[in-house]
Amino acid sequence: MAFISSGYDPENPMKDRITDIGPRNYEEFYPPVIKNNKGKWLYHEVLQPGVLVHVSETGDEVYTVRVGGARLMSISLVREICEIADKHCGGYVRWTTRNNVEFMVDSKDKVQPLIDDLQGRKFAGGSYKFPVGGTGAGITNIIHTQGWIHCHTPATDASGPVKSVMDEVFEDFQNMRLPAHLRISLACCLNMCGAVHCSDIAILGYHRKPPMVDHEYLDKMCEIPLAIASCPTAAIKPKKVEVGGKTVNSVEVNQSRCMFCGNCYTMCPCLPLADKEGDGIVLMVGGKVSNRISAPKFSKVAVAFIPNEPPRWPKTAETIKKIVETYAADANKYERLGEWAERIGWERFFEKTGLEFTHHLIDDFRDPAYYTWRQTSQFKF
């Protein structure tokens, strides 16, 4: 492993330095049919699950085959995607916001060979590499965060639960039988890098134990005022403690005030809170971001805690499946999960899904709580 220089000279970091050039210009990467018809598209149609056609006012057509993918991808897999795009799509390909990959061709006869090629490729372990689907009134790819693969604050893994849940609802990835589309998202801690708080179903990693305090190192590694200021519930205060006969500056956590958000740990590595028994999953439901029919909505907590069950998170996957099936059976056409729950009422939602309603589902956090208590005698028995 001999070191190879790219040309960068550490003695002279400013020499030939190029900065702030930004990303490559998107125009360089448009397939010709996109470049020629941008802004001229007339309409689209979903021909079959995972396959779209867009028709332009120029008469041109573009056929898109959408495939799911784990967002964690090796370069071998990316190279395989390139090989397919070279073979079928003139060397162009695109990714979607939800980590799907889209292969585009400019005529109908190129579609079936592309689909056959994609569906035919499998990993050594047996799973598809490029399953076709993810359009219309079904379930598309789960957007997610890093989890145990790369982050320091997660309360659950990301890639594993996503794989397990997608396996469970795979038929709805390749079918469009639901009343409307259903978006599932996962964030492995309350930071919500993936912003799951407006998803039809959100899987959220959650800690349930207050931080431990590493008194011996705290003052050396952390700014105590920052750690104190970081706590949304003012649960942290300064404290002097004895460690090995010496008095050191540290902090104390008022444990009954802690809501386990981990914000203090983010500011100070001497306040870790991860724990095998403490950590697990919160399931939230009924959010959406589109303005269609009803206004965007936040997701609501439907299950306050499910333990982490690696490697396959069976309880999480099974609960999600149950929610999806109840929604599929009961909702009206075009009705998103949250719109359905509001129409039938949340008391019915819990009855029909069989989920248990517990005191943890009643909000007790500051002002927002008040707006979620029932302020009418209109309710259902």
Next chain:
Amino acid sequence: MAKHETPLLDQLESGPWPSFVSDMKQEAESRAKNANNINYQIPVDVVEDLLGVLELSYKDGETHWKHGGIVGVFGYGGGVIGRYCDQPEKFPGVAHFHTLRVNQPSGKFYTTEYLKQLCDLWEMRGSGITNMHGSTGDIIFLGTTTKQLEEIFFELTHNLNQDLGGSGSNLRTPADCIGAARCEYACYDTQDLCNHLTQEYQDELHRPAFPYKFKFKFDGCPNCCVASIARADMSFIGTWKDDIRIDQEAVKAYVAGELKPNAGAHAGRDWGKFDIQKEVIDLCPTKCMWYENGKLEIDNKECTRCMHCINVMPRALRPGKQTGCSILVGAKAPILDGAQMGSLLVPFVEVNKDNDYQEIKDVIEAIWDWWMEEGKNRERLGELMKRQGFQKLLEVTGIDPVPQHVQEPRHNPYIFWKEEEVEGGWERDINEFRKHHLR
């Protein structure tokens, strides 16, 4: 022969959904074989050790990544995320495992030529594992050592004409929906606006000077496919002001069952014959449409542009021609003060390429001036808005209040009048007062 046993992870190889475990194993094998004779600049067994440390997390139910670590490239405060393993002895290949955020091109279209260049670079100088893409939008190069950071940056900028994205307390990498490139609903060119502002604000993207992170996201229409309304400090949502365009012949074709409603998105189940009354007119939230004598009529003045009718009948209905975008501000995830949805600040602004989007930049820069002056450390824009009030936001942006700014007027009459708003001001003479009012 794998370096570490991974009995738990192995169970994630079965089932139909693409297995990240199988993919990582494939990459580990490819590195071990090294068919192309790559002169790897970080340990060959990095992927095996990554699998090993993940297996350990599956056993322990806890992460094994250490908190933080400040690394980066010279002159930038963002774009690199430092990461160290807390079991370096067991997994030396990932003892140092930093991430680079590579600023994705708008719309996420790629040529394979460019992707292959990225792969070559990341094979030699990194782990060969990526995220395509991270939640913010960047391409994520997952895992390399400190010494390689400058080398990768050098190669990106010199050979690939490509920069890093943002992380830390700065402008995060902006992201957009596919928009006009392939979506007939787009009311403005999301890619161009996204790219233009990304280029314009490179300094803000790379050198943290803000109280906390700041995100732009661009949706071409109110369907909000990149979820801008829920997760961007400033969301740019395409919209229109004039009338929905109607093709009455196509409407008839939908009614007659010749065209499939919602572009065929409900094909997986038999929902019965399309019923325009039930599926469109009755679901219109403003009840501003009706079907009479074989014609669909819309009272456009009452329409709130929710997109439902257009989504159901894309061949018959199109957004109007007088297009632009609405700007909403202050969305964020729960930390610290609870989740916030974006609030409408600018109901309509033209998205004008010809003057380099100056109207939009004026709003952005007024907001930044305020937030940088008043925002506390780690306070998102939405939290500052809550703390100082929407009226303050209007004041600093010079925008006039309109009923569109509220869902409904305030519930409480605790109105903060300013002294200059009250005739005669607040200074009064108590002795004058006492002349007419005994103590």
